[in-house]
Each structure stands twice: as C-alpha cells, then as structure tokens.
Amino acid sequence: MANDSNSAVVRVEGLRKRYGDLEALRGITFEIKAGEVFGLLGPNGAGKTTTIEILEGLRQRDGGSVTVCGMDPGREQTALKQRIGAQLQATVLPDKIRVEEALTLFASFYRESASIEILLEQFGLAEKRRAFFEKLSGGQKQRLALALAMVNNPELVLLDEPTVGLDAQLRRDIYALIERFRDERRTTLLTTHYIEEAERLCDRVAIIAHGQLIALGTPRELVFHSGKGTRIEVSLAKPVSPDCLKQLDAVTDCREVDGRYFLHAQPAAVAIAALVKFLEAEGNTLLNLHIAQPTLEDVFVEMTGRRMEN
Amino acid sequence: MIPSVRIALLSIKLVMRTKVALFFTFLFPIIFLFVYSGLFARGNPQAVVYFFGPLVTLQIMGSSFWGLGLQSVMQRERGSLRRYRLAPIGPGSMVFSSLLANYLLELPTLALLVFCARVFFHMPLQINPLTLLVLVTVGTFAFAGFGLTIASVANTMQEAQVYNNVVWFTLLFLSGVTVPLPMLPRLIQRFAAFLPATYLVTSFQAIMVGGQSLFEHRAEMLVLLISGTFGLLFAWKLFRWEKEEKISTRAKLVSICFVVPFLIMGFWMNERGNLAAAWEATFSMMSRPPLTAGQPASPAEGVLLNDFENPEEAETLLKTWQVATEVNAPGRSLGEFEVISPGADGTAHALRFKGRVEGAAGSDRGAVTARYPFTLPAGAPSLRGIQFEVRGDTRLFQVKITPADPTLPAPTLTFIPDSRWQIVRLPAAWLATPNPSPHKDTLVLEFRVDGPPGNFTLDIDEIRFY
Secondary structure, eight states: OOOOTTSEEEEEEEEEEEETTEEEEEEEEEEEETTOEEEEEOOTTSSHHHHHHHHHTSSOOSEEEEEETTBOTTTOHHHHHTTEEEEOSSOOOOTTOBHHHHHHHHHTTSSSOOOHHHHHHHTTOGGGTTSBGGGSOHHHHHHHHHHHHTTTOOSEEEEESTTTTOOHHHHHHHHHHHHHHHHTTOEEEEEESOHHHHHHHOSEEEEEETTEEEEEEOHHHHHHTTOOOEEEEEEESSOOOHHHHHTSTTEEEEEEETTEEEEEESSHHHHHHHHHHHHHHHTOOEEEEEEEOOOHHHHHHHHHSSOTTO | OOHHHHHHHHHHHHHHTOHHHHIIIIIHHHHHHHHIIIIISTTOHHHHHHHHHHHHHHHHHHIIIIIIIHHHHHHHHHTTHHHHHTSSOOHHHHHHHHHHHHHHHHHHHHHHHHHHHHHHHOOOOOSOHHHHHHHHHHHHHHHHHHHHHHHHHOSSHHHHHHHHHHHHHHHHHHSSSSSOGGGSOHHHHHHHTTOHHHHHHHHHHHHHTTOOOSGGGHHHHHHHHHHHHHHHHHHHHTOOSSTTOOOOHHHHHHHGGGGHHHHHHHHHHHHHSOHHHHHHHHHHHTTSOOOOTTOOOOGGGTOSSOOSOSHHHHHHHHHHOEEEEOTTSTTTSEEEEEEESSOGGGOSOEEEEEEEEOOOTTOSOEEEEEEEEEEOOTTOOOOOEEEEEEEEOSSOEEEEEEOSSTTSOOOEEEEOOOSSOEEEEEEOGGGGSOOSSGGGOEEEEEEEEEESSEEEEEEEEEEEEO
C-alpha cells in the first residue's frame, strides 16, 4: 500500500453523538496519517465503537466533522465503502455459507477486489475454504471477518476489537495479521481495550473515556508524559503509613495493597536513597524491592481513574 | 452479475443446504396437495382443479409470510445484515434479492405441484402454462410485498409473528384458500372481497375451472401488482439493517396505505354484483365435465348456460338463439343477441337481448321472440323449474319454457325488469317427473317482448335449473 505519509486519511474534529439522554461522544478530535496503525483505547462503553461506526458510515453523527479518504462518511457512503475495509466487533454470516463463498460474494460487490486464493492463504483459511460458517471456531470466524475486510484491497482498514473473546494464542495470530497490515503500510484504525494490543500494534494511540479523548500520542510519548515516573514496589518487615512514604524525596505517589507498597518516583535513585534512609531511622527492614518503568496501563489508570478490565 | 442476483442465488443455495427449509419449500406443499386432493376433492380430477388454485395460493402465502417476511426479520435480529451493510450495496439490493430468491424457489415448487397433481390425481390442466405462470408471478409478487411490509413494520420476531398470524389466519379461512367461498356466509363473502388471497384464488378457479381468460381478471391482477409494488416500496424505504433501529409509529401508520388497493377492489367487487353467484357457478362446475363449444351444460349439472366467460363458447351460444319477429310485421321489428361485460353477480359476462319493437300493420303493438332449444340428458334429477337473472328496460317481457310433449303445459311468466339484476324463477311441474326418453326431447326456452313500439334491452345471466 503506497501512501503519502503526510496526508491524513482520517480527520475527525469535534465529533459528537448522542443516544437519547446519553452523550456517547463529546467532541472528539484526532487524525490518522496514511500508513499509520492507530489505536482507539478505552473501556467498554467509552465510545470506541460509536466512533468507528461513524467513520464506516454506519451511524450518523450529531455534530463535528469527519473526513475519511477525503469523503464524508455520512453523505458518500457507497463511494467510501469501495475504499475502506471494515471488521465488526461480531461478524455474523449465514450458518450454511462456505468460507470461499462468503469471500467471493463480498468481493463481487466491489469494483476492485483482492485474489480470494491469496486471502485464503494469508488468513490461514485455505484448508477451511469449503467449511460452513457455523463449523468455524471463534478464531477462524475472526480471521474470516478480517479477510472479508480485505476483499476490496482497501486503503483504510477499520477493525473493531478484533481480538475480543479470543484466547492468547489466537490473539497472537491476529496480531501477526495486523502487523502485516503495518508492513504493507496500510492505514489501520483499531479499537481495543487490551493495553498490550495497543502497545504492540499501534503507532499512535488515542485514549477515550466517557466519550472524551483524554490522551493522544505514541505509546512511548504517553508513558513519558504521564508524569508517573518509575514504579517502585517494596515489601517491608514492619508496616508503615503510605502517607509517610509519600513524604519522601522524589516520591510522587504511594499506595499500599496487601502489605506491599507501590511508589511512583521521579527520579527513582533519589527516592530509593530516601527510602533506605527512612527505614534505617524507623528501624524497619527492606524485604524486597522491585523497580519497573510505567506502562500504558499505568497511564490509563492515571488518566481514567480505573483499570481497563473495569 | 448485479449484487442482488448474487445474493439471491446464494440464498437459494442456502435453502438447498438446510433440511428444514427444503422441507417447507418442496415437501410441505406436496403434503398439502395430497390433503387437498384426497380429503377436499376426494380424488375427483375436476375438484382437484378447483382446489389447485387455493393450494398454490396457500403455498405462495406461506413462502411470503413465513419464509420471506420472517426471514428478513430473523436476519436483522441475528445481525447478519450488518456485514452486508459494510459493503457498497443498498437496501434496494437486499429487498430485490429476497424477492428474486423467493420467486425462483416458487417456480420449481409449482412445477412439482402440477406434476404430482397430474400424475397422482389426473388433474386436467385446463389452463395455458403461460397464464399459470403469470398468475403465480403476480401472486408471488403481491404476497412478497405483503410479507416484506409486515417485516418492515415489525420491530421484533415476536411482533412479526403476531402480525403474520393475524393476516395469515384471516386469509387462510376467509378468502377461499381452505374453505370454498360459496360455503361462507354472505357477510363473510362480502368481507372476502377485500382480501388479496380472494383475488388470486378466484382468478385461479375462474380460469382453471370456468375456462375464463386471464384478461377477464385483469382488475384482480392489477390490484395484486399495485399492492405488491406498494409493499416493495415500503420494504425498501423502511429497510433496517440492525435490530436496534426501531420503526416509528408514523412509518407504521403510513404503511397502512398498503391496504388501499384492497379496499378499492373490495368496494368495487361488492358494488359490481352478487359475488356469491359467480363463486357458486365456479364451485358447481367442479362436479361436471368441462363445457365444450356449442353444447350448453345440461340441467343435471345445475347450469343451463354458463356465464359466457369463454369468448369462443359465447359466440357459439349466440348462434343457438333463434330470434323472430311477428309474421304480420316482417322486417320492421328487430332483435339480436350480444355478449356484454360485466355480468351479474360479479361474473365477467352476460347475454344481452336487444332490438326494437315496431307496430304491426293495423296495430300499435309488435313483438320480438328469442328461442333457445336444448335437450335434457338421460338421468336428469328431479327439478322444479328454471331461474335466471335479468335487468333491462322497464317494460313487459315474457319467459316461457315449452316441453317436447305438446300435452304438457308450457309455463309462462311475465316480468318487468329494471336497472338492477333480479332473479326470476319459472316453475315447471313436469320437470319433476322422470322422462322415459328425456335425451330425445327438445325443450325450448323463450324470451318475448311485445307491446308498443320502442327500443328494448334485456340482459340475461346465470340461467340455470333449480
């Protein structure tokens, strides 16, 4: 996929959507550049699916502007669908349709289509080409859904939680397929609530919560700018008040969970020196110490006040 | 190949792979053929023909309401339409593909029904295959529109089933699909005129049993086509890809205009004449062999003249009538017969006796007489007389039936018609007595107009023994 990496394939400005009393999107703004793998990260109900469905032209927005491949998905749905490939959160096909038939049928709807043989090979479905949809495993169904998203050799691929409900091995299989999209410089937007997925696959990530975009950048940038600092996990011989540890030099935060203390510090060396000095003065003993760099999950928790699983 | 054709062909493949769908598409109609032909028609080939139309109508209704309509709702509820929504195809393609698949599945079923009816029940196929195809095509189109309209306005499967059941049972029992229309009470018969299944059933029966032409049922076909078009437009406009999309009450109310063609047709049919007699005529025909040109039906079979639905037969019957003017005023009075349309009681045709009475020399009165000779077949049951329906100019007319035996009385009745169809009965006591050689005896039915000079018109229909 040859794309001009400076041009924005997707441009979203002040996007708003309301379902009755619920304001699902409250003015989201972001851009996706050509060839980029962009992740929309957020818990269930954050507004990820609504956003992607508006980009696909499946839902009408209530406010803001959206441009996908230079077109307004609300007005130029048919022309836009020729150029994008999309995978739904759950793809349902007739039980008795064969894998090959489904690909051939959907490919026939487009002016330009990819080779069915190549798609079957690429998505590991060659052996299942004659299998009915009802006989496919969850992973195979998901791979078929991804293959269907590629039948028109799209400029932009929109994937809505492509690995939800799959076990670890199947998830890794799907990751490999998405990494192939990146290698092909195919612009990809994926929504996920798996941190590892966003960290591993996405060039840039937007974090959404309660219909608002609360962070945007590369995973590294988000972590760097999170201000959380290094995470220090310690176990002590005698319990102490977390508030006392919070007073130490360079410590920005401290929480106690099941007798273990989680400190965030910046810089870490100063905080560790201060901790050792404090323990000596208190007659306490350091039993265990573990140092870790903050993750995207830490950033997410910091920004949303809750973990992804919640 | 356009997307809708591809989707339709795939849908047919999916039906072929699903045992339940196969059963209801092909085997179920055959079971009903045996039920209708065995239980209702008791194996009588003429009766099998009579019930063939209702059977095909039942099949079309079933596939439209429970197949096409409910399938659409089920696909929406299941979420399988969402994937299509991502492709560059619109609601029109989806609706058209459903319609096409339904129609293409209907054709082999029809062929199978005809084949089985002919092989197992020796059903005479008194219909041009092209006419049969047109009837099935129009019926399928109309009921597909009906089924899709229900699918469009129903938000859930449960709702669709409720709507389907209400419509299904109404059509099933009140439109001749199961219970023959002549067996229904008069009030229900009037209501049946508003039901689309009635148009299809009666058209099938009138053409297959009564020997009428498709053209004579153009009004019914037109209404079915209009309603089918309405249905498809609603299905297209109200098409929903996802179960979360709900239809507004306003849209539901708008969709009610789907019934407007049926209302117009119903009122027209009820106004046009006595539906019951037309349906009764077809119903009575299933127990007799088909009429042949030039041979009036025998009284033993209840009808002396049919209602002139077959143009060729009508022409031959016209020639059988002998018109005469008074001998003392030759060439002055005139009389002739012609076939007019529509006839009495919702029939397509009637007979018109018209002309002019001129005064004879030395008199201010003249007369025109029309005679129709016929024979009573052997084994005719006891009859009480002859009856017919008339309308015409308000002047004196006379009807007489003259037996072959000059010693027997010739019953005569004088009547004054008006612009509305009325039944006239002429009792003939000697008809109740078995005739030792009835088939050799010629009877004459005679209509006569006499009186002062002037034009006259007398429309006659539904001439039969009682």
